[in-house]
Amino acid sequence: MIRKTNRKSLVEQVVEQIEQLIEQRHWTVGEKLPPEMELMEEFDVSRNTLREAIRALVHAGLLETKQGSGTIVRSTSALDAALKRHVKKSTMLETLEVRLALEKQAAQMASERRTETDLKQLEACIRSCKDASANNELDQFISSDIQFHKTVVQASSNQLLIDLYEHMTEILYSFVHDFMTMEPPFQFEQEFHLELFEAIQKQDKESAAAHVENDMEVLKENIIKIMEE
Structure with missing residues (x-):
């Protein structure tokens, strides 16, 4: 039996559509959404339905409403908004631990799956890092x-x-x-990642993971040292 669309499901549909439009960069962060009447026509919903959907997205952190300024995009997705909320409460060490978990796994998988195009892009990044270091462009x-x-x-x-x-x-x-400006001058060449690149190039996933872990451990030690001073 087909059920009539209720008000709640309409709100959810509008929420989902707005989320998709933001994720697809139809509206970018900092951009103001179109006027209420225009959105009502676009989604073919009532004012109350639209306002409920916007309230839900404001609560999720994707949108922000300002008196006299309209509704503004604040994050690219609910996940992005949640991460931003959490990172405000997290310490630099907690952020580093998350980086280690993601980058270590990524390095192992990249070693197995990398393409020649990936290697060329990695080399280009390293060259760009070296140029920036030579010109002291942080x-x-x-x-x-x-x-x-x-x-x-x-x-x-x-x-x-x-x-x-x-x-x-x-x-x-x-x-x-924040880290690089804590204790200037920072030794840029420490961050060129040449050994990690070579491990990925050779498809040595154990070595790649070890390099990531070692780099993060050095960063962690430096952060702890700086915090104690």
Whole structure:
């Protein structure tokens, strides 16, 4: 028997559609949603249904409503919003532990599944890191460094892992920037990841995992040292 669509399911449908539009970058972070009347027509729903859907997304952290400014996109997904909430409460060491778990697994999988294209992209990231180091350009170095890690994760060919890591990009940028500015001058060449690249190139997953673990352990020791000073 076909059931009539109830108000709750309509709200859920609108929530799902708005989420998809945000994830597909139809509306980007910081962008204001169209006027209420336009959205009502677009989704073919009542004002109450639309407002309930928006309230749900505000609660989830995807949207923010401001008096006189309308509704603004705040996160790319519910997962992204949740990660941002958690990272505000987490310490640098907790963030590092999450990085280790994701990147160690990614390095092992990338060693088995990497393509020639992946290797070329990793080499390009390393070159970019070296150029930034030579010119003492911190922001460019951090961006290139994070792109290296993202490329390793993408080479794992595991879409869930890729999605999880993608949502951590902003968190990672803040993490790396905070660390590198804690004790200047930072020795950029320590972060070139040449040994990790070679392990992935040789498809040596044990060595790749060991390099990630070693890099993270050095970072952890430095962070603890800095915090104690």
